[in-house]
Amino acid sequence: MTQSRPRIVPEATVARLAVYLRVLAGLADGGRSHVSSGELAAAAGVNPAGLRKDLSYLGPCGVRGVGYSVAGLQERLSAALGVERSRACVLVGMGRLGAALADYAGFASRGFEFVGLLDADPARVGDRVSGCTVRPVEELESVVAGTQASIGVITTPAEVAQSVCDRLVAAGVRSILNFAPVALSVPAGVDVRKVDLSVELQVLAFLDQQRDGGPPPVVVPVPAGAGGAR
Amino acid sequence: MTQSRPRIVPEATVARLAVYLRVLAGLADGGRSHVSSGELAAAAGVNPAGLRKDLSYLGPCGVRGVGYSVAGLQERLSAALGVERSRACVLVGMGRLGAALADYAGFASRGFEFVGLLDADPARVGDRVSGCTVRPVEELESVVAGTQASIGVITTPAEVAQSVCDRLVAAGVRSILNFAPVALSVPAGVDVRKVDLSVELQVLAFLDQQRDGGPPPVVVPVPAGAGGAR
DNA sequence: GCGACTTTGTACCTGCGTTCACAAGCGGTT
DNA sequence: AACCGCTTGTGAACGCAGGTACAAAGTCGC
Ligand SMILES: NC(=O)c1ccc[n+]([C@@H]2O[C@H](COP(=O)([O-])OP(=O)(O)OC[C@H]3O[C@@H](n4cnc5c(N)ncnc54)[C@H](O)[C@@H]3O)[C@@H](O)[C@H]2O)c1
Ligand SMILES: NC(=O)c1ccc[n+]([C@@H]2O[C@H](COP(=O)([O-])OP(=O)(O)OC[C@H]3O[C@@H](n4cnc5c(N)ncnc54)[C@H](O)[C@@H]3O)[C@@H](O)[C@H]2O)c1
Numbered sequence A, B: 001m002t003q004s005r006p007r008i009v010p011e012a013t014v015a016r017l018a019v020y021l022r023v024l025a026g027l028a029d030g031g032r033s034h035v036s037s038g039e040l041a042a043a044a045g046v047n048p049a050g051l052r053k054d055l056s057y058l059g060p061c062g063v064r065g066v067g068y069s070v071a072g073l074q075e076r077l078s079a080a081l082g083v084e085r086s087r088a089c090v091l092v093g094m095g096r097l098g099a100a101l102a103d104y105a106g107f108a109s110r111g112f113e114f115v116g117l118l119d120a121d122p123a124r125v126g127d128r129v130s131g132c133t134v135r136p137v138e139e140l141e142s143v144v145a146g147t148q149a150s151i152g153v154i155t156t157p158a159e160v161a162q163s164v165c166d167r168l169v170a171a172g173v174r175s176i177l178n179f180a181p182v183a184l185s186v187p188a189g190v191d192v193r194k195v196d197l198s199v200e201l202q203v204l205a206f207l208d209q210q211r212d213g214g215p216p217p218v219v220v221p222v223p224a225g226a227g228g229a230r
Numbered sequence C: 001g002c003g004a005c006t007t008t009g010t011a012c013c014t015g016c017g018t019t020c021a022c023a024a025g026c027g028g029t030t
Numbered sequence D: 001a002a003c004c005g006c007t008t009g010t011g012a013a014c015g016c017a018g019g020t021a022c023a024a025a026g027t028c029g030c
Helices: A011-029 A037-044 A048-056 A070-081 A096-102 A137-147 A158-171 A197-213 B011-029 B037-044 B048-056 B070-081 B096-102 B137-147 B158-171 B197-213
Strands: A087-092 A112-119 A132-136 A151-154 A175-178 A191-194 B087-092 B112-119 B132-136 B151-154 B175-178 B191-194
Touching: A011 A037, A011 A048, A011 A070, A011 B197, A037 A048, A070 B197, A087 A096, A087 A137, A087 A158, A087 B197, A096 A112, A096 B096, A112 A137, A112 B197, A132 A137, A137 A158, A151 A158, A151 B197, A158 A175, A175 B197, A191 B197, A197 B011, A197 B070, A197 B087, A197 B112, A197 B151, A197 B175, A197 B191, B011 B037, B011 B048, B011 B070, B037 B048, B087 B096, B087 B137, B087 B158, B096 B112, B112 B137, B132 B137, B137 B158, B151 B158, B158 B175
Parallel strands: A087 A112, A087 A151, A112 A132, A151 A175, A175 A191, B087 B112, B087 B151, B112 B132, B151 B175, B175 B191
Antiparallel strands: none
16 A cells, blocks of 8 residues: 555645646746745735645645745646546536536636536527537436546526436536535535635625724724735 | 624624525525524535524524524625625626626625626627626726726636736725636735636545545445535 | 755644534423 | 423534744755
């Protein structure tokens, strides 16, 4: 047995690793060969020490006094995130949001390929989106089986999201990205991530309202450094 | 001095409050007058005790032995989240994603109204999307000023996101929802929330890969209750 | 070849979020 | 009118994530 997985990586760290990987791609395009944690952290909008701690979960991958090798870090992060081999994805619900996602070049360039697009509306079936033909939702099981898709994306109306999810899971999909505003129930061993855009707006509205009512007429309650990014 | 703000609400709680509010809307449509924390928590996909703690930040708003009044909670949550008065939003970058967002009925029904749609592409200018005309990005400042928009949504390519952000902030927008894959720098007092869909997929890919490499040939390492939602 | 500087990697600490568990309060019932 | 069961609200403990500070280590300059 290899000792390759002595440390477990927190999920919050995994999300940031993906951000670092994207920033590294930009640096590589710019011809850079090395980066310091400070520079990388600034570009990613995080604390330098936190970035180093994130990277340390993968074992030592930098050189003290010099920084990190851009190419080396890219390879290390790609391996850790499982982006080495590209992942097959199926998308159910080719509405406005689903069409935007399926047609987005940023996914393919990061190793995510949509191998199945499904919709219940006969008017949508047959459309070609970025090299893939929309197929009737009845073929969900056969498409998943035939493509060995590992990720399912749900962009259907909320009412049918659970049933679509159940069918995806039954067909063998163990990772689901859900855009419908419902909490999906899945058996153990299946991972669901939910993107809820209404919630994002409402959090902003809350912060806005709190900001107006919050700070009394004191000067400015912000001691931290200028121009922070988030 | 009023004692109306003795408690501060954690941001993670605020996000869940928005979910509760949506679930309540569904219950109200179903004619329900009261709910227990257990039922609400199941529908929202969270822990019942956590839900009660979340609600307790707003002060006591339930009746012991009975549960929560659906209508009462809706009102309480709407007030806390600042959804009483509808919020004016401007969206910059009417591409595929921007068009899907601007045309989404779920925002308007929750009090978020797009009062300004902006794009740099002359071919897009003049399009009408859900009752609003796309205008050239040069008019950004006048649109923000004229509509008193409080929330800015950025769906432009990553390269121009920072400059668009700067113009929004300069025009008076203090809440920004960013879909471009870059970390935005903003002055203190401005809130930014970032939605990064590539990261969501990469986290799923990581979990998938970890799942395959993680559990050795033991039976099933999952003792917890069945059918958890997330 | 040696010293000093730079940058990583990590140990410690602080604060937040989540969960468990229990006491307080209200309605319904007899 | 008093009891009983149900549900809320909250106190305390736990675990985790983030930030600070420092020591190890390697390189560059002399
Ligand atoms: N568009 C947005 O900006 C936005 C924002 C937040 C959330 N959402 C959520 O994303 C989901 C999709 O939104 P949208 O705007 O694209 O809606 P949409 O109506 O444009 O698209 C939904 C698509 O799902 C298809 N569909 C319906 N039932 C189906 C089934 N059983 N199997 C397969 N396909 C089915 C429809 O034919 C349609 O093409 C909704 O749940 C919505 O709440 C969308
Ligand atoms: N579509 C997706 O599924 C998806 C997923 C993840 C992230 N994103 C991100 O969202 C953003 C938009 O994605 P998209 O697929 O809609 O791209 P798109 O190219 O379809 O749309 C971009 C729009 O922005 C406009 N634009 C360009 N420069 C502008 C400027 N300076 N001012 C105003 N408008 C300008 C363009 O004219 C175009 O209409 C990108 O940053 C992308 O990385 C999109």
